[in-house]
Amino acid sequence: MPVIAVANPKGGAGKSTTTLLLATHLASRGATTCIIDADPNQPIADWRAHGESKSAVKVVGEAREDTIMDAIEEQARTHAFVFVDLEGTASLLVSRSIAFADFVIIPIQASAVDVRQAQKAITAVRSEERLARRSNPNRSIPHKVLMTRTPAPGAPVSTMQRQLEEEIRAAGIGRFQNTLAERQAYKAVFSERLTLEEMGAMRVGNLAAAEENVRLLANELLETLTAIQKGAKA
Amino acid sequence: MSAGKFGFTPDDPIDLEAAEEPLDLARAFQPTPITRVSPPRLAEMDRVAQAAGFTSRENTPAAPPPRRRRVVTAQPTRFLAVRAPESLYQRFVRYADKHQLTYHDAIAQLLDTAGEPE
Ligand SMILES: Nc1ncnc2c1ncn2[C@@H]1O[C@H](COP(=O)(O)OP(=O)(O)OP(=O)(O)O)[C@@H](O)[C@H]1O
Numbered sequence: 105m106p107v108i109a110v111a112n113p114k115g116g117a118g119k120s121t122t123t124l125l126l127a128t129h130l131a132s133r134g135a136t137t138c139i140i141d142a143d144p145n146q147p148i149a150d151w152r153a154h155g156e157s158k159s160a161v162k163v164v165g166e167a168r169e170d171t172i173m174d175a176i177e178e179q180a181r182t183h184a185f186v187f188v189d190l191e192g193t194a195s196l197l198v199s200r201s202i203a204f205a206d207f208v209i210i211p212i213q214a215s216a217v218d219v220r221q222a223q224k225a226i227t228a229v230r231s232e233e234r235l236a237r238r239s240n241p242n243r244s245i246p247h248k249v250l251m252t253r254t255p256a257p258g259a260p261v262s263t264m265q266r267q268l269e270e271e272i273r274a275a276g277i278g279r280f281q282n283t284l285a286e287r288q289a290y291k292a293v294f295s296e297r298l299t300l301e302e303m304g305a306m307r308v309g310n311l312a313a314a315e316e317n318v319r320l321l322a323n324e325l326l327e328t329l330t331a332i333q334k335g336a337k338a
Numbered sequence: 339m340s341a342g343k344f345g346f347t348p349d350d351p352i353d354l355e356a357a358e359e360p361l362d363l364a365r366a367f368q369p370t371p372i373t374r375v376s377p378p379r380l381a382e383m384d385r386v387a388q389a390a391g392f393t394s395r396e397n398t399p400a401a402p403p404p405r406r407r408r409v410v411t412a413q414p415t416r417f418l419a420v421r422a423p424e425s426l427y428q429r430f431v432r433y434a435d436k437h438q439l440t441y442h443d444a445i446a447q448l449l450d451t452a453g454e455p456e
């Protein structure tokens with residue numbers, strides 16, 4: 105099933121990092137996985153084209169507003185997971201990707217001062233969902249917020265993050281219970297153009313903890329998607 | 339584990355953990371096609387997005403005129419999914435767009451034209 109759009113019009117929220125980590129992780133577990141790089145800056149297409157990673161993840165670059173539907177349709181036919189990494193702006197490329205998604209991940213930088221852009225992504229999700237329901241009452245676009253760049257487990261969580269989480273909860277917006285911690289290794293996947301696994305020999309902080317964080321987050325994603333599938337069938 | 343001359347082997351316990359390991363959930367998902375939408379439908383999607391503050395960053399051609407609003411019927415509706423060759427799909431969508439018909443109105447009109455009773 106899942107076409108997973110990773111969206112937040114706020115730049116630097118962690119969309120590309122989240123996409124690359126989750127997609128390469130699922131690919132390493134044997135799932136057919138594709139990333140559509142729908143950011144004109146092409147961070148992930150660049151990772152693939154100029155890097156040496158052996159990851160089985162397929163990367164499709166250069167998606168545009170007028171080609172995104174075709175790109176998603178084509179990749180969804182042959183991949184169990186299709187991630188769409190979106191640019192940090194409120195463009196039609198973003199809204200169209202959301203409209204075709206089975207699930208939307210909205211990464212929010214936990215320490216960000218301005219998180220209003222995230223609400224914009226959620227509004228787009230809800231509007232597209234409402235529109236789609238006019239012709240298909242069963243259509244829903246499930247979505248969850250993901251807190252990114254959080255303190256490593258055990259380190260104190262800021263009051264601001266707590267307040268943010270509380271507001272998200274009060275607004276009835278779903279949130280991943282796992283967060284993506286701030287880790288050197290997550291920057292290194294882009295600078296080294298490798299997967300986390302492939303960086304085993306390098307010194308990039310606590311790699312084992314970085315891998316474990318991604319594994320737990322991916323498991324939560326899989327459970328969420330399983331629940332969505334069951335709900336859709338019921 | 340190599341067998342001895344008489345075929346006896348040392349105890350080689352089956353790794354129960356490995357044997358019982360369930361299929362990884364990551365491999366439990368299958369590729370599933372998405373449903374494409376017609377250009378007027380896409381234009382509608384863009385309109386709600388624009389209302390939410392999303393704008394085009396490309397010089398995409400202006401959205402086609404909105405399709406005639408569906409006539410609300412008292413009858414229950416049922417879902418008809420049709421897989422068709424690309425050319426027929428395009429031909430049908432073009433027909434509906436040209437006459438600004440919803441797909442079900444387009445089908446109704448074609449049936450009417452064919453003289454098929456209601
Ligand atoms: N969990 C993390 N740990 C460490 N660094 C991170 C983490 N998440 C993101 N970063 C860093 O923050 C910066 C922005 O992250 P990223 O590129 O993933 O954001 P984005 O939302 O895709 O940005 P854009 O809107 O520009 O596409 C990058 O330099 C990235 O390495």
Ligand SMILES: [Mg+2]
Pocket residue numbers: 119120121143147189190191192
């Ligand atoms: Mg990005």
